[in-house]
Amino acid sequence: MAELRDLYDENSNKTDKTYRKGEPIPEGYYPMVVMVVIRNSKGEFLMQKRVPSKGGDWGVTGGHPKSGETPLEGIKTEVLEELGLDFSNEIFTEYDSGCDGKDCYKMYFVTKDVDLNEVKIQEEELSEVRWFSMDELKQMVETKELNEDQIACFNKVCKFMEKN
Numbered sequence: 464m465a466e467l468r469d470l471y472d473e474n475s476n477k478t479d480k481t482y483r484k485g486e487p488i489p490e491g492y493y494p495m496v497v498m499v500v501i502r503n504s505k506g507e508f509l510m511q512k513r514v515p516s517k518g519g520d521w522g523v524t525g526g527h528p529k530s531g532e533t534p535l536e537g538i539k540t541e542v543l544e545e546l547g548l549d550f551s552n553e554i555f556t557e558y559d560s561g562c563d564g565k566d567c568y569k570m571y572f573v574t575k576d577v578d579l580n581e582v583k584i585q586e587e588e589l590s591e592v593r594w595f596s597m598d599e600l601k602q603m604v605e606t607k608e609l610n611e612d613q614i615a616c617f618n619k620v621c622k623f624m625e626k627n
Contacts, residue, residue, distance in 0.1 A: 465483040468494055468527050493562055501572070502573075504574065508596075509523075521603065526545070545588055572623070579593070
């Protein structure tokens with residue numbers, strides 16, 4: 464049976480409505496998308512490459528919380544499912560959120576030195592995980608491996624960290 468997920472209103476407030484993954488979303492309601500930027504002490508960012516059947520593109524860890532999970536619980540679940548890493552005791556900082564007319568979203572970052580040898584990727588979702596410097600990420604935009612929205616995500620994290 465398809466995964467049950469909660470629906471949110473245009474102000475990112477959870478409603479009493481749910482939907483099953485793959486079903487149409489009722490008008491006026493939005494699914495929640497959560498993402499986390501993982502940055503190490505060297506200032507590098509952890510990126511994951513999706514399998515070709517899921518688009519084959521590079522991105523950050525993310526997904527949809529299951530029904531009953533808060534967005535923060537949902538992103539911790541995604542890190543565990545996709546990377547095999549228990550981040551339950553890590554400090555996540557929300558740096559962006561909103562509703563864009565298609566999805567509601569919450570974006571987090573966490574600083575953690577992850578040993579890539581400890582990562583156990585979800586093979587039906589991912590093919591590779593690597594650390595990238597900001598310069599490498601910018602070069603990936605030039606070669607069209609990343610888009611401007613993706614690099615904006617990293618720039619927001621860097622600006623947010625400078626302020627706090």
